[in-house]
Amino acid sequence: MPQSVAHPLKRAAQLLRSVMPADFWQLVFLTGVIFLFISPHLPWRAPQTIYSSVQEALHPLEANENSRLEWGRFFAAMIWPINFAGLAGYFTCFWAGNRPSRRIIMAVIIPTICALSLIAYKFVQLAPPSTSVFATPSREIGDHLRFLSNVSQLAPAPCFSILGLLLISVFTLQFLRGKSSLPLSLPDGPVGSEDEPESWPRVKILIFILVAPLYLLTTLISLPLLLPYLFTAHFQTSIYGSIASIAAEVLSAALLVIAALWALGKSGKVEIRRSLQLPDPRYAFFAALISVGTCFSIPAAEFLYDRMQWAEHGIEKFGPPLFSSYLEPSGIWNPWLLMLLVGAFAEEIVFRGVLLPRLLQRYGLERGILLTGLIWAAFHFRADVYSGLSVGGVLLRLGHRIILCLAMNYAFAWMTLRWRSILPAGVAHGVWNMLATSGIGGASPWTSDFALVSWTVVALVLYRYWPFRTENPQNQNLLQHRKPSVS
Numbered sequence: 001m002p003q004s005v006a007h008p009l010k011r012a013a014q015l016l017r018s019v020m021p022a023d024f025w026q027l028v029f030l031t032g033v034i035f036l037f038i039s040p041h042l043p044w045r046a047p048q049t050i051y052s053s054v055q056e057a058l059h060p061l062e063a064n065e066n067s068r069l070e071w072g073r074f075f076a077a078m079i080w081p082i083n084f085a086g087l088a089g090y091f092t093c094f095w096a097g098n099r100p101s102r103r104i105i106m107a108v109i110i111p112t113i114c115a116l117s118l119i120a121y122k123f124v125q126l127a128p129p130s131t132s133v134f135a136t137p138s139r140e141i142g143d144h145l146r147f148l149s150n151v152s153q154l155a156p157a158p159c160f161s162i163l164g165l166l167l168i169s170v171f172t173l174q175f176l177r178g179k180s181s182l183p184l185s186l187p188d189g190p191v192g193s194e195d196e197p198e199s200w201p202r203v204k205i206l207i208f209i210l211v212a213p214l215y216l217l218t219t220l221i222s223l224p225l226l227l228p229y230l231f232t233a234h235f236q237t238s239i240y241g242s243i244a245s246i247a248a249e250v251l252s253a254a255l256l257v258i259a260a261l262w263a264l265g266k267s268g269k270v271e272i273r274r275s276l277q278l279p280d281p282r283y284a285f286f287a288a289l290i291s292v293g294t295c296f297s298i299p300a301a302e303f304l305y306d307r308m309q310w311a312e313h314g315i316e317k318f319g320p321p322l323f324s325s326y327l328e329p330s331g332i333w334n335p336w337l338l339m340l341l342v343g344a345f346a347e348e349i350v351f352r353g354v355l356l357p358r359l360l361q362r363y364g365l366e367r368g369i370l371l372t373g374l375i376w377a378a379f380h381f382r383a384d385v386y387s388g389l390s391v392g393g394v395l396l397r398l399g400h401r402i403i404l405c406l407a408m409n410y411a412f413a414w415m416t417l418r419w420r421s422i423l424p425a426g427v428a429h430g431v432w433n434m435l436a437t438s439g440i441g442g443a444s445p446w447t448s449d450f451a452l453v454s455w456t457v458v459a460l461v462l463y464r465y466w467p468f469r470t471e472n473p474q475n476q477n478l479l480q481h482r483k484p485s486v487s
Contacts, residue, residue, distance in 0.1 A: 019370050022187050025171050025180035030093060032167030034381065036112065037086030037212065039161035040079035042386050042394060044119075074122055081115040082161055083216060089168065090212040094204050096182035104172050112165050119158065156386065156394045186363075199267065203358045206263035210350070211378040214259055218252050249339040253346035260350045268354055275353030279421040287415055287424035291432040294458055295440065298450040299326035327440055337434045344430035345422075351376050352412055353422040373409030377402045404452045408432075410459035418468045 021027045088107035097103050174180050225244045261268045306321045351372055360368035380401055386394050412425035436451070 015366055015370060018187055018367055019374060020186070022185045023180055025174045026182075026184050028167050028174075029089075029171035029180075029182075030184060032164040032171065033086060033089035033093060033108075034164070034378070035160045036082065036089060036108070036164030036168065038381050038398075039086075039157050039164060040082050041382050042157035042160055043155060043389070044075045044079070044157040075119065078115045078119050081111040085109075085112045085115075086164075087212050087216070090208060092182060093184045094208050100182040101172055101176055104168065104175075108168055109165065109172070112161065116158065116161060116165070156389060156391045159391045160394065199264075199358065200362065202264050202267075203355070203362075206260055206350075206355065207375055209259045209263055210256075210355075210375060211381075214255065214379075215382040218255055221255070222248050222251060245336055246339050249343055253342045256343075256346045256350055260354050264354065271354045271357060272349055275349060275416070275422045277421050279419045279423055283415070283419045283421075283424045284427045287428035288431045290411070290458060291428045291435065294451070294454045295432060295435040297454050298447055299323070299440075301450055302326055302446070334438065337438055340433040340437060341426075341430035344433050345426040347376075347379075348412065348416075348422040348426040348429055351379075351409075352416040352425055356413060356416065369410060369413045370406070372413065373406040374402070376409055377405035380405065400448060400452065404448075404455065407452060407455035407459050411455060411462060414459070414462045414466075414468070418466070 021030055085108045088103070088111075092100060092103055092108070171180065175182065225247060257272075261272070264271070300323070303321060303323045303326045310320055355375065356368065356372045359371050362368070363371060381398065384397060384401060386397060389397060408429075412429060415425040415428060416422050
């Protein structure tokens with residue numbers, strides 16, 4: 001490999017290693033906790049092939065919608081112990097306590113085993129009973145186990161919960177052998193924090209809230225919005241659905257900012273006020289232009305590819321593709337999309353306005369930006385949509401979420417640090433959310449991949465051609481108002 005290529009790759013690998021847990025077994029534990037925490041949000045519903053087995057196993061009069069609702073209520077109840085276990089696992093990552101192994105076993109492993117055992121028992125009940133009079137008990141048990149195995153292979157939720165449980169159990173064994181430690185820690189590197197005794201514990205509380213309990217809290221508080229659906233059969237869902245969506249978006253944004261203020265206290269208010277200072281209006285326009293260009297580059301890339309294919313193979317068979325056919329402008333006029341600005345600005349206030357400066361002060365510029373992106377990605381894990389995905393599809397979705405959030409975070413962090421305000425980044429974030437949700441950027445299978453590449457290119461171009469210089473970011477606030485310097 002040429003030296004010019006090997007050096008950047010080596011530096012990137014070293015930077016990536018610097019933001020991972022200190023030893024391998026801590027990484028195993030963190031991965032298991034993430035798998036366990038997201039598993040209740042994955043598809044638990046058995047596929048159609050299993051529904052046919054349900055209808056065979058149940059009495060014909062009982063194989064109706066009410067029976068399926070009963071199964072659904074049971075599984076909905078069983079995921080709460082797994083929710084608690086994932087939450088306890090995240091808590092242990094930050095605060096291990098005096099006896100971490102006991103905390104893991106009692107609060108993580110045992111609740112998960114109990115819930116999975118009950119779910120497995122319910123799945124076994126779905127298996128069709130043996131019709132042969134010569135069937136032995138051992139053969140019937142084998143049939144049930146094969147049925148359960150097929151279910152677990154097809155449904156991502158039990159697979160991820162079991163895999164998370166296994167990873168956590170392996171870490172616990174290594175911990176008991178003295179091969180690892182808790183809480184999680186990063187490898188040695190630049191660490192500087194003048195006010196660490198007072199400030200850093202609060203930052204850890206904020207990170208814990210963002211990656212774990214905030215989503216569950218938002219879900220619980222949003223439950224009253226579903227009451228009209230439960231008690232009114234002929235409710236005008238189209239009107240109420242729009243109102244509920246707007247209310248849920250505003251509520252989520254408010255809880256996000258309130259969580260940051262509660263975790264950081266008075267210093268959080270100062271950070272938020274400083275991050276909201278007004279920049280030059282040209283910066284906000286330029287930030288919005290970046291998002292618009294990034295969004296339109298996706299259908300443009302698809303159009304150019306199809307145009308080249310047409311020029312090579314179909315120029316004499318049919319007409320050329322039209323760029324307008326790659327756009328879906330109808331969704332952009334939905335007024336609900338304006339509410340996405342609220343959520344985007346709330347995320348920018350918390351992640352780039354509050355969390356980023358704290359991580360820069362403690363870990364330096366490169367590690368601080370990268371850690372902010374990883375935490376931002378983990379914040380989205382539970383809110384992402386995984387319906388219709390296989391186990392491999394869920395893994396790809398998680399990986400895509402991490403890379404996309406890292407690329408966008410680098411771009412938004414550049415805007416925040418260079419222009420000393422989160423407002424341009426909030427504009428860029430909000431415009432991107434609106435355009436992407438409206439579908440104007442296309443809806444092909446490659447749209448998400450084009451988005452990832454586009455934001456990666458944007459980040460590389462910004463840092464390569466318009467870098468900013470900071471003087472010792474561990475000892476000063478990078479969002480202080482001063483004219484940015486260009487190196």
